[in-house]
Amino acid sequence: MIIAVDFDGTIVKHEYPKIGKEIPFAIDTLKRLQKSPEYQLILWTVRQGVELQEAVDYCKNRGLEFYAVNSNYPEEQAEYNEPRKLKVDLFIDDRNLGGLPDWGIIYRMITSGKYLEPVTDEIESEYETPKKGIFKSLFGI
Numbered sequence: 001m002i003i004a005v006d007f008d009g010t011i012v013k014h015e016y017p018k019i020g021k022e023i024p025f026a027i028d029t030l031k032r033l034q035k036s037p038e039y040q041l042i043l044w045t046v047r048q049g050v051e052l053q054e055a056v057d058y059c060k061n062r063g064l065e066f067y068a069v070n071s072n073y074p075e076e077q078a079e080y081n082e083p084r085k086l087k088v089d090l091f092i093d094d095r096n097l098g099g100l101p102d103w104g105i106i107y108r109m110i111t112s113g114k115y116l117e118p119v120t121d122e123i124e125s126e127y128e129t130p131k132k133g134i135f136k137s138l139f140g141i
Helices: 028-033 050-060 104-113 121-127 134-137
Strands: 002-005 040-045 090-092
Touching: 002 050, 028 040, 028 104
Parallel strands: 002 040, 002 090
Antiparallel strands: none
């Protein structure tokens, strides 16, 4: 499974262009996923140049190295220096509908495969999300 992970607001608190404080368990969770040959992590961020290198170094200094950065594979060169759509199975981003779940929830969803299932009361109660009931009130699910 190929997973694209945002940096600002997802791995660290959003303080762009500075690097914010680490979001609890973000690095540890990603390192745990990274250890499994089943998962391939790509850093997918709007950062470029010096700010991008700072983000890559921040992660690397904490033992997290990505398979690729802002590309599908390390050797890929972006055409016209513009971002491209990644060929990934899953995006982890603070801009998700409903926001960014706790990293423990993210880990359990990925390793259990429940990210593929529709949101239900069963998933909400199992993971005890702070947004419990939001889908029920919005969509009657």
